[in-house]
Amino acid sequence: MPLIEMLQVMDSLVLLCLLLIGTTGAISVEEIFEKWQSGIGREYSNHYEKMFRFGIFKKNMAMIDGLNEIYQERGMVFKENSFADMTEKEFAATHLFPRRSPATFESASSHQTSQKLRYLPTSFDWKGKGVVTAVKDQGSAGTCWAFSAVQNIEGQWAKLGKPLTELSVEQVVDCDGNKDAEKEKADCGVFGGWPYLAYQYVQKAGGIQTETDYPYCCGLGGGEGTCFVCPAPGYNKTLCGPPSEYCKTSDSCSAKIDPSKFVAGLKVSGWQWFGQNETDIAINLLNIGPLSVAMNAGMLQFYHSGIYDPLFCDPKSLDHAVLITGYGEEKTILGETKKYWTVKNSWGKKWGEDGYFRIARDKNKCGIATQVTTVELEII
Template sequence: MKDQTFALVVLMFCVCARGSLGKTELVKDTYEEDTGVMFGKWIKEHKRIYSSVEELSDRFTVFKDNLIQIQKLNQLYSNMDVSFGLNRFADFTENEFRNKVLMPKRQPAVFPQINAYKSLKIDTEMPEQFDWSTKGVVTIVRDQGDAGTCWAFSAVQNIEGQWAMKSNQLTELSVEQVVECDASQDVAQNKADCGVFGGWPYLAYGYIQKVGGIQTENDYPYCSGLGGDKGTCYICQADEYNKTLCGPPVTYCKKEDSCDAKIKPNMFVPDLKIAGWSWIEKNETKIAEALMSTGPLSVAINAATLQFYKSGVWDPLVCDPTSLDHAVLITGFGTSKGIFGSKDYWKVKNSWGKKWGEDGYFRMARGKGKCGINTQVTTAHLK
């Protein structure tokens, strides 16, 4: 009955919108639809449920504003190989996107020289295209949901690649274990892993090394964000959660959702042990060489303008490389050739679901240090 009532409300809302709201033209799209009908289709596609007619109306207002923003972006970048469009963030304001999905802004960490990556010489000439996602060492795209857990996805997916590179079966590892159990700290740099409030891949490597391993996704499934396969959960912060570095903890959680209740060291993936980690220098040619010889690499970026990315090479006109708020995984590189000329890019795996971007991936300008993508490039090393 509730679903039927909601469907009726949406139908009435869209019919009213058709008669009064006019039309919004989206640049680079071949169709022109009434915004109310478009919103109804978007709700169905993304399975949005609103608690009241008032919330529905408020979200429709945000949706309309975002359509205008998308149109402006497509106009602004009309001479570049990139397009913007509706996705699951279409009813998020800019502030909601920053607060729910991205991490708090932070300066890049300064890595110790002892962890510097020792380059392996590439005997052959660098290819024009290279992509680990087609070579059986990259797991499926997942969805972090409305939680700042990208740092854990980035770190864990790097480890998944390292594990597969050693001729092991490609295995999805537990992001949730890292989110719930890791409270590692680098006090000297004011860095810490803060669960759903953000963290750092290099600290996550250290946590997994310290505890002796990690469980699989099947054994310890993700639930921190709305995109979790098991829905939401009220997680507890790890025992050593640093309020000073991370901010106030979640005010309520269930004991059965705590790390202590859920972690099972006897179920750690056998023989998967971290020996250490390395960082790669900012030179993007060196990063490409490291990617080819080592495997997919964890990176951090400024993702503030990535909300409505649809396809193409993302090369934002303004993007502070020292203000990082998102962590992702570089899986490859290439060169895009089109009517606007050639552009070198990184192929990057995101954690916003497969419907976002290019099947969950995006391409980002390479060779410019764009958005800080070259400042926090790291990889774990397995024993």
């Protein structure tokens, strides 16, 4: 066979192989999608919606592959999860709050670093020590700020020697319309808020109910038990934007709150901010308990494991609030030592590292050190 014909045959074989590989890859993504849909119990209303979601899923899988290629040497792993059929905008609209600049406080208002510790242990975590409740799932609502604040209160209550008690996030979401006009910050229910304002709400209200007495319902996505809450008293349209178009007064604060069921003896006396020195934050974490923080969570949608350390992450544009429970360090595959925070999220236990993630420490990564706060409870 002449050389030119051999080359033509080889070109044809290569093209055929590429076509087969592309076909196999497409089938593979379809199979992954079917297994994913079955595994999480996702249902679609019709074939067209399913195909639309499959298109988003396919794009997300390609993005996940790209992220893993970029960050594998940095020890970060990304993987499809329950958010895999959502666009970035859909995810942000349902699980984050609109990005806002950090609140700033006078240095005099920051908590002085405790002097109880003469050295900082290499690692520490409050998980398993009776002051951290189970991982929750905020669902399709921007209520992370309330979860972060309430979980901080839970930890401080347990640190006083009280039984570890799950407190009502829904009460804070429904009833807290607090605002800080000077700093142009407000608590906006399902549209976001600030833990420091949530502490102030609980202080003004005189207490908080348990999760059992006032259960979470606003983020259930329209499923059974979903509530459609009207804006909290004092809701600020200027700072929060227009409220939900549809609500039910029977689902709202005035219809459900019952001060007679506030946890006996749990009284908020104030709150503290801790500045941005991450060594001081670690010391205070050790001495005081889990701390509320806010951050930029733009790339967390498909986080699966490892120390979260994205190359680009604006620390002055915050859209999520979480709870730091511990810290530590580990060796990377490149042999460097990386320090990290251990953080409790509110996206369910199947997300990330059993509902937690680790994020680089001593870098103010994604603004993790800008809004570190804790509630102060009356000691009785």
